Amino acid sequence: MPLNLLVCVKGTVSSTSGALRPEGQPLSPSPLDEYAVEEALRLKERVPGSKTAALSLGTPASEEPLRSVLSLGVESAVLLCDEAFAGGDPVSSAYLLSLAVRKLSAAAPVQLVLCGKKTNDGESGQVGPALAAWLGWPSACAVRKVVEVSETSLTVERALEGGVETLALSFPAVLTLTKEINEPRLPSLKGKMAARKAQIPRWGASDLGADAALYGKSAATSVVKTAPVPPRAGGVSIPGNTPEEKARALAEKLKEMKLL
Amino acid sequence: MSADPKGILCVADALCPATAELLGAGRALADSRGEPLALLLADGAEAEAAAALGADRLLLLEGPSLAGAPEDAWEAALKPVLEAESPRAVLLPGTVFGRSLAPRLAVALRAGLVSDALTLRFDPEGRLLAERSICSGNAVAEILVGRWPALATLRPMAFPRAVPGQKKAEILRRSAPAAVSKARVLSFVPEAAAEIELGGADKVVSGGRGLGGPEGFAPLRELAALLGAAVGASRTAVDAGWIPYRHQVGLTGRSIRPRLYVACGISGQIQHLAGMRSSEVIVGINQDPDCPMMKLATFSVQGDLVKLVPALSAEIRRLRGA
Amino acid sequence: MDYGLTETQQEIVSLARQIAVKKVKPVREHYDKTEEFPWPVVEEFRKADLFGLYLPEQYGGLGGGCFELSLAFEEISKACGGIAMPLGTSSLGSLPILLFGSAEQRERFLPDLASGKKLGAFNITEPEAGSDATATKATALKDGDHYVLNGIKNFCSTGKEADVYVVFASTNPARGPRGISAFVVEKGAPGFSFGKKEEKMGIRANPTYELVFKDCRVPAANLLYKEGYGLFVAQGTFDMSRPGIGAQALGIAQGALDETLAYVRVRKQFGQAISSFQAIGHMLADCATQIEAGRALLYATARAMDAAMKPAIELALKERLPVYDAMRKLKTRRWTKESAMVKVFCSDTAMKVTTDCVQMCGGIGYMRDFPVEKFMRDAKVTQIYEGANQIQRNEISMMMIKEAASQGGEG
Numbered sequence: 002m003p004l005n006l007l008v009c010v011k012g013t014v015s016s017t018s019g020a021l022r023p024e025g026q027p028l029s030p031s032p033l034d035e036y037a038v039e040e041a042l043r044l045k046e047r048v049p050g051s052k053t054a055a056l057s058l059g060t061p062a063s064e065e066p067l068r069s070v071l072s073l074g075v076e077s078a079v080l081l082c083d084e085a086f087a088g089g090d091p092v093s094s095a096y097l098l099s100l101a102v103r104k105l106s107a108a109a110p111v112q113l114v115l116c117g118k119k120t121n122d123g124e125s126g127q128v129g130p131a132l133a134a135w136l137g138w139p140s141a142c143a144v145r146k147v148v149e150v151s152e153t154s155l156t157v158e159r160a161l162e163g164g165v166e167t168l169a170l171s172f173p174a175v176l177t178l179t180k181e182i183n184e185p186r187l188p189s190l191k192g193k194m195a196a197r198k199a200q201i202p203r204w205g206a207s208d209l210g211a212d213a214a215l216y217g218k219s220a221a222t223s224v225v226k227t228a229p230v231p232p233r234a235g236g237v238s239i240p241g242n243t244p245e246e247k248a249r250a251l252a253e254k255l256k257e258m259k260l261l
Numbered sequence: 262m263s264a265d266p267k268g269i270l271c272v273a274d275a276l277c278p279a280t281a282e283l284l285g286a287g288r289a290l291a292d293s294r295g296e297p298l299a300l301l302l303a304d305g306a307e308a309e310a311a312a313a314l315g316a317d318r319l320l321l322l323e324g325p326s327l328a329g330a331p332e333d334a335w336e337a338a339l340k341p342v343l344e345a346e347s348p349r350a351v352l353l354p355g356t357v358f359g360r361s362l363a364p365r366l367a368v369a370l371r372a373g374l375v376s377d378a379l380t381l382r383f384d385p386e387g388r389l390l391a392e393r394s395i396c397s398g399n400a401v402a403e404i405l406v407g408r409w410p411a412l413a414t415l416r417p418m419a420f421p422r423a424v425p426g427q428k429k430a431e432i433l434r435r436s437a438p439a440a441v442s443k444a445r446v447l448s449f450v451p452e453a454a455a456e457i458e459l460g461g462a463d464k465v466v467s468g469g470r471g472l473g474g475p476e477g478f479a480p481l482r483e484l485a486a487l488l489g490a491a492v493g494a495s496r497t498a499v500d501a502g503w504i505p506y507r508h509q510v511g512l513t514g515r516s517i518r519p520r521l522y523v524a525c526g527i528s529g530q531i532q533h534l535a536g537m538r539s540s541e542v543i544v545g546i547n548q549d550p551d552c553p554m555m556k557l558a559t560f561s562v563q564g565d566l567v568k569l570v571p572a573l574s575a576e577i578r579r580l581r582g583a
Numbered sequence: 584m585d586y587g588l589t590e591t592q593q594e595i596v597s598l599a600r601q602i603a604v605k606k607v608k609p610v611r612e613h614y615d616k617t618e619e620f621p622w623p624v625v626e627e628f629r630k631a632d633l634f635g636l637y638l639p640e641q642y643g644g645l646g647g648g649c650f651e652l653s654l655a656f657e658e659i660s661k662a663c664g665g666i667a668m669p670l671g672t673s674s675l676g677s678l679p680i681l682l683f684g685s686a687e688q689r690e691r692f693l694p695d696l697a698s699g700k701k702l703g704a705f706n707i708t709e710p711e712a713g714s715d716a717t718a719t720k721a722t723a724l725k726d727g728d729h730y731v732l733n734g735i736k737n738f739c740s741t742g743k744e745a746d747v748y749v750v751f752a753s754t755n756p757a758r759g760p761r762g763i764s765a766f767v768v769e770k771g772a773p774g775f776s777f778g779k780k781e782e783k784m785g786i787r788a789n790p791t792y793e794l795v796f797k798d799c800r801v802p803a804a805n806l807l808y809k810e811g812y813g814l815f816v817a818q819g820t821f822d823m824s825r826p827g828i829g830a831q832a833l834g835i836a837q838g839a840l841d842e843t844l845a846y847v848r849v850r851k852q853f854g855q856a857i858s859s860f861q862a863i864g865h866m867l868a869d870c871a872t873q874i875e876a877g878r879a880l881l882y883a884t885a886r887a888m889d890a891a892m893k894p895a896i897e898l899a900l901k902e903r904l905p906v907y908d909a910m911r912k913l914k915t916r917r918w919t920k921e922s923a924m925v926k927v928f929c930s931d932t933a934m935k936v937t938t939d940c941v942q943m944c945g946g947i948g949y950m951r952d953f954p955v956e957k958f959m960r961d962a963k964v965t966q967i968y969e970g971a972n973q974i975q976r977n978e979i980s981m982m983m984i985k986e987a988a989s990q991g992g993e994g
Contacts, residue, residue: 125376127364134368139443164451190632221373248572
């Protein structure tokens with residue numbers, strides 16, 4: 002039985018831009034989400050006949066990252082977009098995504114949702130497991146390998162702090178992935194051309210039947226303030242004419258600071 | 262939302278340094294409001310040792326073993342216990358366990374969650390305020406959790422570790438309902454014990470592009486062994502296959518904050534800095550004195566790391582021999 | 584500089600750049616050293632649809648032209664002019680089929696070449712026939728519905744790895760240059776084998792082979808255009824392919840300059856970055872200016888040529904004619920002079936720029952650990968192949984004289 006695979010993609014500003022405010026900046030898929038897209042495409046190849054779709058929650062600017070996902074070979078995409086969604090937190094975002102998963106599943110049951118382990122902006126890593134909880138599905142975070150996939154379940158491997166765990170999850174399920182899992186492909190030009198023309202439906206609060214107490218400004222957490230990290234105090238250049246002299250000077254400094 | 266929240270509850274899956282950090286953070290929060298501190302562990306964990314870490318109460322969860330259980334099983338087991346306890350704040354470790362379970366609990370309890378907290382405090386109304394790093398370490402956001410219980414996972418190494426004391430926690434048993442999990446752990450293979458785990462390491466010696474190849478890590482490992490440090494790496498070194506992914510520091514690897522971070526031949530791309538810039542002392546060893554890492558470093562040593570790293574190891578040996 | 588690229592052209596550049604940075608740059612040293620064929624990278628070109636850029640959509644291409652091919656070839660060459668080669672050599676194999684093939688031949692060969700499923704190659708050179716192709720000795724004598732090829736061709740780029748070879752042999756040695764004809768020979772044809780592999784100074788990631796024909800029977804249906812039109816086929820192909828060599832050369836020059844600029848900014852001598860010395864600054868300025876001038880010439884020529892060729896290609900597809908016949912019907916002009924100008928200027932620029940880059944980087948620049956010397960080695964061939972630059976200059980001046988004469992000017 003073929004699978005319906007869904008990837009959650011967040012459009013974010015590239016980390017290298019150093020920008021704290023995304024307004025007006027072009028968005029691209031958050032880096033780890035690219036691994037989720039790649040894994041979905043690989044699972045599609047592993048289970049013939051399977052379908053992939055992408056889901057994003059964001060402003061209209063998030064259409065571009067969805068198009069870049071489509072250019073890689075994902076067949077369809079939906080953007081959850083509504084001014085009322087603003088002001089939410091990761092748990093409330095997961096709530097909205099869960100409603101979209103239910104809505105998609107009503108047409109064709111989704112067996113597996115794939116997410117990056119965390120995004121490069123918020124970096125909370127909450128959305129994947131919270132989405133699973135809203136759906137009542139099992140989840141596995143920080144997966145580095147899909148060992149086996151069948152019609153009803155899959156076996157995955159993940160690195161915990163002290164070792165490697167292998168676990169089996171029955172469908173439907175949610176995974177979050179680390180970059181160890183694969184190497185994302187590049188798009189094709191034909192894929193890019195098709196993606197440019199693709200229709201990406203936008204679903205708002207009423208399309209999802211969302212409960213206003215659970216998203217947007219009703220979210221349980223809010224950002225009180227954001228401040229740039231102050232630059233570190235200027236460092237000391239270790240003097241010396243030879244490697245040995247430099248090593249001695251450095252070792253003394255470290256010893257003074259009780260680091261040896 | 263709980264009407265009458267009280268106390269701080271720490272949730273741990275095992276007794277490890279991260280658990281001591283939970284109790285360190287939890288103690289400060291509890292004292293700030295004069296409320297009790299509790300630690301919740303799965304039964305079968307080392308109860309005696311855990312009871313000495315400064316908690317007022319130690320809750321042992323009885324029932325089907327949760328040790329190594331998947332997160333949906335933990336969620337189902339903890340939900341009724343947390344509802345009955347009605348804590349003001351629940352703290353979880355910044356491990357895969359904590360990061361996986363906390364969001365599920367947040368949904369189950371309709372609670373608010375802050376991930377990877379760097380600092381924690383209560384506002385005058387007793388609501389939790391937490392600082393956390395965002396945007397690749399370029400900014401810090403302060404998050405207010407507007408409901409109780411307030412959930413937080415802690416950034417490893419960001420809080421002082423509780424040390425065992427004379428005071429013993431009161432040990433209480435709580436029964437957990439049998440939960441049916443849709444996931445099943447098939448196996449767990451511990452990693453080589455000789456290796457110091459990166460996330461909780463006090464010191465880290467890390468290598469990048471400048472090492473030139475996998476063999477470049479040999480002198481770094483020697484230095485790390487002398488320092489009692491974990492070995493880290495930049496994305497370049499990992500992507501080139503010089504060292505396994507579990508050593509990667511940075512945005513797509515691990516975020517760490519050791520007391521000492523020695524960066525050898527790492528120029529310091531923003532994604533790497535995101536994972537280590539809050540280290541207490543940074544030593545940069547690089548040919549290029551103008552690269553971002555050397556600008557960031559507490560101590561920058563310009564030169565050839567092929568010579569400098571062994572020289573530093575030799576110097577440390579000399580100092581210890583003396 | 585903003586050259587006003589269309590959205591599709593910008594996408595080509597951006598994707599080619601991603602491939603160059605992620606897939607080519609990390610392995611260029613390896614393939615230069617080992618002289619292996621970079622199949623994993625070629626697979627990336629294939630998956631990205633780069634082989635079909637200039638071929639009509641009807642054959643599975645992207646419907647662009649020489650300009651689109653040049654954009655991709657330039658970007659990939661910024662990372663490695665050697666690994667980029669199959670883009671150029673496959674176009675050299677495809678263009679004669681597109682321009683001179685019958686509708687049936689186009690349908691037979693172009694779809695697999697457009698998808699990159701098969702690689703094309705082109706071989707006119709022989710040991711005794713280099714710049715002077717009229718000295719071709721290989722023969723193709725008719726035998727029923729086949730031609731029987733005998734002889735040795737050499738210096739075939741992407742040799743042995745390509746699947747579809749366009750080769751030249753005499754069907755009528757008595758007629759000399761007018762007896763030479765062009766054939767499509769597929770790998771595996773009985774009597775077709777590969778001889779010596781050359782060891783080269785540059786573009787070492789691309790194999791250069793001798794092609795050996797020994798009583799090789801090729802179906803008459805594989806003759807391109809007509810008997811005796813071989814040199815026509817070659818020249819018509821070069822008119823369209825030479826800007827590609829210009830693009831490769833410019834990419835090599837730009838790649839070397841980018842590496843050099845990064846180095847001179849951090850390299851300190853006499854207590855300051857060497858980029859702050861005027862001697863270096865002026866060399867940087869000249870390199871950049873020459874590259875940009877070449878690029879302006881290349882882009883302008885490629886665009887004008889594509890625009891002029893478009894109606895002929897459309898007519899040929901519609902009426903199932905060889906494109907060359909459609910060109911004659913529409914009186915489409917030839918681009919011999921302009922494409923030679925692009926090739927000469929860009930390849931001479933590449934040689935000069937890469938030589939200067941090695942000079943600016945000094946001792947380090949001369950070492951194999953540092954990429955700049957490889958760019959210099961790779962640049963050299965662009966002055967030599969697809970017609971040595973001396974031959975290009977002959978063609979340019981010959982065309983100038985012809986044009987002046989046809990305009991009735993004084994001789």
